[in-house]
Amino acid sequence: MKVIIRSGIVAVLLFVFNTLKSIGQDGQIARPRCVTGSVMEKYFLQHPREKLDFDKIQLDFQQRYEALRRAKQSNPSLKRLNTVVTIPVVVHVVMDDPSLVTDEQVQSQMDVLNADYSGNNADSVNIPAAFKPFFGKGNIRFCLAQRSPTDEPTNGIIRKVSSTTSIPGPADPVKYSSMGGSDTWNVNKYLNIWVCKMTDLNDLGYSFMPGLSGLTSSDIGLVNAYHAFGTVGSAKSPFNKGRTATHEIGHFFNLWHVWGANECVSSCFDSDFVDDTPNQDQCTYGTPSFPQTDACTNMAPGIMFMNFMDYVDDATMCLFTEGQVDRMETALSTLSDRVQLMNSNGCVPPVVHDQDVKAVTIVSPSYADVHCQSGLLPKLRIENLGSKTLTSIKLNVVIDEGSPAVTVINLNLPTLQETVLTGNAITVASGYHAIRMYTTEPNGATDGQPGNDTASGVFSIIGNSGSPLTEGFESSAYPPSGWGIANNSDLVSFNPVRATNAAHSGNASVKFDNYNFQLFGRQSLLVSPQMAVPDQADSVKITFWRAAAQYSSLHSDTLEILISGDCGQTYTSVYKKGGADLKTRAGFTEIEFVPGAGEWVADTVDISNLVKGRYDQVMVQFRNINGYGNNLYLDDINIYARTLSPRLKEQGYLIAPNPTTGVLNIQHYPSTTGLRGVAVYSSTGQLVWKESYTVSAAGNNIAINLSRVAAGLYIVRLVYADRVVTRKVLKL
Ligand SMILES: [Zn+2]
Missing domain, CATH: 2.60.40.3080 (Immunoglobulin-like)
Structure with a gap:
């Protein structure tokens, strides 16, 4: 079942919520800072029964919170958190150019959070005298993570080059590498912050509140628009004081908006469940001057519009109340989906060993492309996590769990630097193989942390074939003998697969899944063996059958065919069809496409002039380019050279x-x-x-x-x- 929410559907939902957005005090259409309310509403629409669980959790919580507040009346120094608790933060910058959000900008946001949550923010001098007695100075602090979930050193900042934008709600693409985002770090150890572009550019951010028992843990954390993050760099006025994250982390720790638990609807009967914030009719925008009164609080000092949980501009916000701080700290210390953060060691750098080599990723042979049999150079990217400069290392290459091929490599790699190790050339039979590469004996010694020494993968080696080359994908052995599959996304599973529920002839075909993968522009490949072309060949042709459907005018895919006479060193494009030209089913198809018997179309590509007399062999690459559209199937591929008498x-x-x-x-x-x-x-x-x-x-x-x-x-x-x-x- 398709669980991914497409932007087209979301646009309809956003439209509904937009009708709730209200007119600001200056009479202009106001921009809501935060979509937490609509995200929660959407979540409960999708999970109606869970609303009852949530209400129960919130009721229990409220009783604990009110008990604390009562106890504090006789003992004002009582705190829910008696000591400072520092929450490890990982910042995922997911942008076309993530370098726009610099380390300095990330640090500026951390500084704002620590100032705001401790009540040490310089602009707290702006708190009106009437509200000063309520000013809350809490014990929650934040650090950039110093160790990764696998206990490696980190600066807590991940940058991912991607055009993926946030779609607020469950399964937000920015939180999933499968959709072009960056995968969530263990939410029991880290507060995850995704800094990115929002699909609706007016949104600044959101966070799920605690108590959603059915929420996928990968969805926990906050999304923060890149132009409303930190105080420098890409942060733009009036959202350049870091208060979007301050506000959203308030939601993360169970604060409602200061006017109540609704989407900025005029009402004096709803509440933020905090006893020291004045009753407030609805949200406040811009830069109002003190005091402001409204229908719910019509006497001076009026409403507390300068609270972090209102919608005013960053420079106007300046406080949490003591009641809000108690509420957040009660959430951190008692709610099951937050409490484990208190025990995280994410702020503590890991033990550093003298020798600690980390296998980062297999560079070659990779599953991103197909490879030829001879002269294959194994390449492994490593990082030196040890304190000593790395001067020698053994690289071990294991194919299909055979015996390792070992290469001794001398190098000069300082601490925390990366390099690519290249092993001796290996020869591998054609087929689809597993590969494991690992390092041993760094500097002739034992690796202090052997658990991170290995990288594993899969790859295709192309075979050779005579002419003609026919393939109907009928054998359960897949990929077919001599053929290769590959893709250049982060997911091996995006490779084309053998489909037994669709066929032009026989019982099977090959399927490129564009329906379940949102990987715009990423390519998945089916590559033929290298077919011999006789010197005297008069014609060389590719014939095949295709079936394809188009999801919508915005979501369509492309099939390109390329040929290579030098086993993939260079390619020439000979066919390209996309969208309406590619589809074999009329109209748009919003359900997963499985072709019927009448939905197959034959294609012939004449490559005679590109091949004959130039190459003595040719390989053909069928390249699917994902547009998050619908499935593409190929069957009965025939590649042949004809020689006339x-x-x-x-x-x-x-x-x-x-x-x-x-x-x-x-x-x-x-x-x-x-x-x-x-x-x-x-x-x-x-x-x-x-x-x-x-x-x-x-x-x-x-x-x-x-x-x-x-x-x-x-x-x-x-x-x-x-x-x-x-x-x-x-x-x-
Ligand atoms: Zn909010």
């Missing part, structure tokens, strides 16, 4: 076979120009077959079926404009 080329025509048992073929070369007619007579002069080509020209191959005439000698007569050719043929 020397006699045909010499005399311009050929009558074969002779003798024949049935069909007689008359071929012409280079064309049938001048041919007026063909007739076949028996030896007694009786006409048995005749065709005239005076109105329309004959094709280069004329097939004459003689299976029903008696055995014996026949005369074939070819009549041209300038001559007549007569040949004897024996029918057996």
Whole structure:
């Protein structure tokens, strides 16, 4: 079942929520800072029964919170958190150019959070005197993570080059590498912040509140628009004081908006469930001056619009109240989906060993492309996590769990630097293989942390084939012998697969899944073996059957075919169809496409002029380019080189076979120009077959079926404009 929410559907939902957005105090259409309210509303629409669980969790919580507040009346210094608790933060910058959000900008946001949550923010001097007694100074602090989930050193900042934008709600693409985002770090150890572009550019951010028992843990954390993050760099006025994250982390720790638990609807009957914030009618925008009164609080000092949980501009916000701080700290210390953060060691750098080599990723052979059999150079990217400079290392390469091929490599790699190790060339049989690469004996010693020394992967080696090359994907062995599959996304599973629920002929075909993968522009490949092309080949062609559907005008995919005469060193594009040109089912198809028998279309690509006389072998790459559209299927691929008879080329025509048992073929070369007619007579002069080509020209191959005439000698007569050719043929 498709669980991904497409932007088209979301746009409809956003429209509904937009109708709730209200007019600001200055009379202009106001921009809501935060979409937490609509995200929660959307979540409960999708999970109605969970609303009851949530209400129960919130009721229990409220009782604990109010008990604390009552106890504080007699003991004002009582705190829910008696000591400072520092929450490890990982910042995922997911942008076309993530370097726009610099380390300095990330640090500026951390500084704002620590100032705001401790009540040490310089602009707290702006708190009106009437509200100063309520100013909350809490014990929650934040650090950039110092160790990764796998206990490696980190600066807590991940940058991912991607055009993926946030779609607020469950399964937000920015939180999933499968959708072009960056995968969530363990939410029990880290507060995840995604800094990115929002699909609706007016949104600044959101966070799910705690107590959603059915929420996928990968969805926990906050999304923060890149132009409203930190105080420098890409942060833009009036959202450049870091208060979007301050506000959203308030939601993360169970604060409602200061006007109540609704989407900025005018009401004095709803509440933020905090006892020291004045009752407030609805949200406040811009830069109002103090005091402001409204229908719910009509006396000075009025409403607390300068609270971090209102919608005013960053520079106008300046406080949480003591009641809000108690609420957040009660959430952190008692709610099951937050409390484990208190025990995280994410702020503590990991132990550093003298020698600690980390295998980062296999560079070659990778699953992003197919490879040829000989001269394969294994390449492994490593990082030196040890405190000592790395001067020697053994690289071990294991194919399909065979014995390792070992290369000793001398290098000079300082601490926390990366490099690519290249092993000795290996030769691997054609097929789909598993590979494991690992390092041993760094500096001749034992690696202090052997658990991170290995990287594993899969890859395709292309085989060789004679002509013709036919493939119908009927064998359960997949990819077919000699063929390769590959893709350049982060997911091996995006490779084309054998489909047994669709076929042009037989029972199977190959499927490129564009329906379940949102990987715009990423390519998945099916690559043929290298087919031998005879020196004298006169024509080389690719024929195949395709079936495809288009999801929408915004979501369509592309099939491109490329050929290579040098096993993938260089490619030439010979075919490209996308969207409406590619689809074989009319209209748009919003359910997962499985073609019916009538939804297959044949294609032929003539590559003769690109291949003959130039290459002695050719491989063909079928390249699917994802547009998050719908599935593309291929079947009955036929790649062949044809060599004409020397006699045909010499005399311009050929009558074969002779003798024949049935069909007689008359071929012409280079064309049938001048041919007026063909007739076949028996030896007694009786006409048995005749065709005239005076109105329309004959094709280069004329097939004459003689299976029903008696055995014996026949005369074939070819009549041209300038001559007549007569040949004897024996029918057996
Ligand atoms: Zn909010």
